[in-house]
Amino acid sequence: MATKPKRSILSKLTLTFFDRSRVTAVIWLVIAVFGILSYTKFLKREGFPSVNIPLAIVTGTYSSPNPAAIDAQVVKPLSDVAVKQSNVDTVQGDSAGNFFEVTVQYKDGVDAKTATKALESAVNSSGGLPKSAKVSYSVPYFGVTGGDTQQVDLAASFYKLDGTDSPQALAAKAQQAADWLNAQHLSNVKTAFIKSPFETVTDPATGQEMSIQHTFDKFGLRQNGTTNFYPSVLIGVTGVSHVDVIKLDKQMRTALDKLDAQPQFKGYGATISASFATSINQNLSELQRVLLEGLLAVLVVGSIVIAVRASIITVISMITVLLSSFGFLYLIGYTLNVITLFALILGLSLIVDDTIIMVEAIDAARRKSTDRRAVVEEATTKVSRAMVAATSTAALSFGPLLAAGGVLGSFIHSIPITIIASLVISLIVALVFIPFFARFLLLGKNQMGNKNVKEASARFEARFAAFVATPMLWARGSRKRLFSVGIIAILIGATFLGAGLFIAKNVVFNIFPPTKDTNAVALTLNFPPNTSITQAEQIAGKADTLAAQVIGDNFIQGSYYGVGGSQSATLEVQITPYDKRTITSPQIVKALQDKFDADFKDAKVVASQVDLGPPAAAFSIQIAADNRDAAFAAAKDLASYLQTAQLKRTSGKVAHFTNVTVSSSDEYIRSQGKPIITVSGGFDGNDTTTLVTLAQTAIKDKFTADKLKTYGLSSNAINFDLGQESQNQNSFKALVVAFPVLLLVIYVLLTFQFRSFLQPLLIFMAIPFSIFGIMLGLDITHNAISFFALLGFFALVGLSIKNTILLTDFANQSRRAGNGPIDAAVEALEERFRPLVATSLTAVVSLIPLAIGSPFWQGLAVVLIFGLLSSTFLVVTIFPYYYLGAEFLRMKIRARSFFKWVLPTIVVAIAAGAIGKKPLYPLTVVAISLLLALDRSVMAPRRAKH
Numbered sequence: 001m002a003t004k005p006k007r008s009i010l011s012k013l014t015l016t017f018f019d020r021s022r023v024t025a026v027i028w029l030v031i032a033v034f035g036i037l038s039y040t041k042f043l044k045r046e047g048f049p050s051v052n053i054p055l056a057i058v059t060g061t062y063s064s065p066n067p068a069a070i071d072a073q074v075v076k077p078l079s080d081v082a083v084k085q086s087n088v089d090t091v092q093g094d095s096a097g098n099f100f101e102v103t104v105q106y107k108d109g110v111d112a113k114t115a116t117k118a119l120e121s122a123v124n125s126s127g128g129l130p131k132s133a134k135v136s137y138s139v140p141y142f143g144v145t146g147g148d149t150q151q152v153d154l155a156a157s158f159y160k161l162d163g164t165d166s167p168q169a170l171a172a173k174a175q176q177a178a179d180w181l182n183a184q185h186l187s188n189v190k191t192a193f194i195k196s197p198f199e200t201v202t203d204p205a206t207g208q209e210m211s212i213q214h215t216f217d218k219f220g221l222r223q224n225g226t227t228n229f230y231p232s233v234l235i236g237v238t239g240v241s242h243v244d245v246i247k248l249d250k251q252m253r254t255a256l257d258k259l260d261a262q263p264q265f266k267g268y269g270a271t272i273s274a275s276f277a278t279s280i281n282q283n284l285s286e287l288q289r290v291l292l293e294g295l296l297a298v299l300v301v302g303s304i305v306i307a308v309r310a311s312i313i314t315v316i317s318m319i320t321v322l323l324s325s326f327g328f329l330y331l332i333g334y335t336l337n338v339i340t341l342f343a344l345i346l347g348l349s350l351i352v353d354d355t356i357i358m359v360e361a362i363d364a365a366r367r368k369s370t371d372r373r374a375v376v377e378e379a380t381t382k383v384s385r386a387m388v389a390a391t392s393t394a395a396l397s398f399g400p401l402l403a404a405g406g407v408l409g410s411f412i413h414s415i416p417i418t419i420i421a422s423l424v425i426s427l428i429v430a431l432v433f434i435p436f437f438a439r440f441l442l443l444g445k446n447q448m449g450n451k452n453v454k455e456a457s458a459r460f461e462a463r464f465a466a467f468v469a470t471p472m473l474w475a476r477g478s479r480k481r482l483f484s485v486g487i488i489a490i491l492i493g494a495t496f497l498g499a500g501l502f503i504a505k506n507v508v509f510n511i512f513p514p515t516k517d518t519n520a521v522a523l524t525l526n527f528p529p530n531t532s533i534t535q536a537e538q539i540a541g542k543a544d545t546l547a548a549q550v551i552g553d554n555f556i557q558g559s560y561y562g563v564g565g566s567q568s569a570t571l572e573v574q575i576t577p578y579d580k581r582t583i584t585s586p587q588i589v590k591a592l593q594d595k596f597d598a599d600f601k602d603a604k605v606v607a608s609q610v611d612l613g614p615p616a617a618a619f620s621i622q623i624a625a626d627n628r629d630a631a632f633a634a635a636k637d638l639a640s641y642l643q644t645a646q647l648k649r650t651s652g653k654v655a656h657f658t659n660v661t662v663s664s665s666d667e668y669i670r671s672q673g674k675p676i677i678t679v680s681g682g683f684d685g686n687d688t689t690t691l692v693t694l695a696q697t698a699i700k701d702k703f704t705a706d707k708l709k710t711y712g713l714s715s716n717a718i719n720f721d722l723g724q725e726s727q728n729q730n731s732f733k734a735l736v737v738a739f740p741v742l743l744l745v746i747y748v749l750l751t752f753q754f755r756s757f758l759q760p761l762l763i764f765m766a767i768p769f770s771i772f773g774i775m776l777g778l779d780i781t782h783n784a785i786s787f788f789a790l791l792g793f794f795a796l797v798g799l800s801i802k803n804t805i806l807l808t809d810f811a812n813q814s815r816r817a818g819n820g821p822i823d824a825a826v827e828a829l830e831e832r833f834r835p836l837v838a839t840s841l842t843a844v845v846s847l848i849p850l851a852i853g854s855p856f857w858q859g860l861a862v863v864l865i866f867g868l869l870s871s872t873f874l875v876v877t878i879f880p881y882y883y884l885g886a887e888f889l890r891m892k893i894r895a896r897s898f899f900k901w902v903l904p905t906i907v908v909a910i911a912a913g914a915i916g917k918k919p920l921y922p923l924t925v926v927a928i929s930l931l932l933a934l935d936r937s938v939m940a941p942r943r944a945k946h
Contacts, residue, residue, distance in 0.1 A: 049334070058103075082123075104119065218560055320433060500775045515856050518578070523605055529666045
């Protein structure tokens, strides 16, 4: 006998606010106004969130032109003390004439400032350093010019227009400019200072101090069709605590215009050369564009699939969720930065689900009643339970991001927090405010009842759903037919999954691949041994001219950011934004590399693009150099090998090393206190993570212990320095390991929600259903399996599982109302087809402009678009048959028997995967086990009767 569903706590909550429309209106207005104020006034803008970088940079001067002496007398004793600190992970030192630098990497979670003070104390008490050595300890700040030893929130290049000043005179004038800026007492500026190219050293022989040029800088500017480079000095600007970089940038531009007008600075120029304001404004514009396009997609798709008025409610609800999210970010002390904006853009495709589901439920219920309160009650009772389960799983799907450690983890932790908050807010908005909006826009007297609701799309959707359900209806009453259609559904799902795994072999793997287009490129110059700082600056000048010729009108401005040295220098060039030029940044990089390889012999030059993600350091091999001559001999042969080595991927495609270099003979390097020689290089492919692994294997196979003995080196003389790539891999592994734990947590949650051990596994089928689309999308768009693709996958898990939760929950409601499994599955498909398709199509359409117009977001958008299309198609067409199979198993197999079946299946599947090392092996085990279970529960009783 059919039973009416009991009114749930959530439906009571919804009706409470629905009945008190004035109170609800006031609450909504307060939230909306606070959200608007948070976005426009309260939230600070910054480039990246402030994080603790567990790193110390120890720099200094020692008056000796001999780097070997500096290495032995300063860097070695300093490194020895650092290595002994319990909280230190790695130590690397570098010595050059008169100068040295030691980089100390602490273990994850160590407070760098506290640890660095302890390191300084330990070095001073050791007494191992010469008294004339000047040592400076600093913790890098992730500023606009990279990892600065001082906080740099904005940088300006100061230069003389005719370029005639000596380096000393220009530095002195730049100091005057910094002093003038400080004297203005700007409200957003804490201090302005110069990055002086000079260091003061003490001559140990005479005890007298002398000034030595350590670095150089140049600033390039494109004006009136001509690119001019000027010798420059960088002025760094530190903002006040929690400064808004947009306001800082605006204030500094006004101040620099006033500075240029001062008589004492006539003939000089000061231009902002580094500021997060540009990228923040770009991201804000991107967010606003994506939001408007998303809202337009909701209007269009919702109007076609549901109704025009329903779509308007959805748009208002999405805006409410976003405004509430801005208010939440302000209340918890977050800022609007690249990371939180990233999370909000990603969240746009997620928050639409709850709103559309509730709006569609109200729209469907209004056909059956003219009592708007009864309509809201019925709609909430039907979908609230599924919405809570779906939102919970979507929120939990971002849990693995909290497991990421290191600097990367510190940066990305705001992503899951922001998205989870947005999802919870979307659920609250759906339950509290959507019925309130519907009272005025959808539940008028002339808008309810079957006679007043006429929607052509509803009839079409019902016909399509009935068409998909035809095989089920045909098989009703026949076990043999049911078994046949069930096997066909399993085979279809397995075929799509197998095809996806086959396509995956062609998709490259790179945790942080270079984006397809960026707004900055870089030239790294490695100078010949024994190059003086003056000679290096002259060589850089020739490189500047050549770079300007190649980049042409796409050149905006460029700078060395005050860190050009006698061994290397990096010019970073801002180019025309990608949406305003026809050539891409990779094409510009290739043109630069080809030109320098052909026409530039004064230095080794590597062209690259500047991406938003962590820096991709060159692949570096460290050779123990206790015997320096033997190590150089091995390094020379290793470099020769790398220049011809082939790295064969699993797909059969071959990659090669590029830009192979050996550390200079006048450079002394130590790692963990031990002397080393380095050989470094890049790759001609963008799947860096894969190629790094292949490269390590190839080098180990070529330079075996026996081979190293021929050079007089020990068997463990070769080590690898993967730099940021190593940390990226560790963080990525943490995410992968956390994913099964996430699935287990979701499984437990769904087990309580659905009171079933089997149905949560059934709901999980949405995940493998998406694999085909994900891999196909990444392959045809030439995107890598990356960190950003993984973010898209986490979002997809929540979106796709929502679809199967909706179908399963509604079918369960139908079963409780007295219907059989087939009728319940058919009814669920017909009733839930519209919101399922509406949410998926809306997300897909809203993401298409992002995939086409933004190279940075493309990989993430592709995963969501193609994964949603694949998962939605399979959920609509074959998932109901999986539900039928699960219902028959539930009727035939008790919980105890289920565990006796599922646990051995999991164990055997894991063992098959470990032995075979192919994903098809465990999938085959699961398929065979499922067929045996079906045979035992469905066919065996039939055979017994005969």
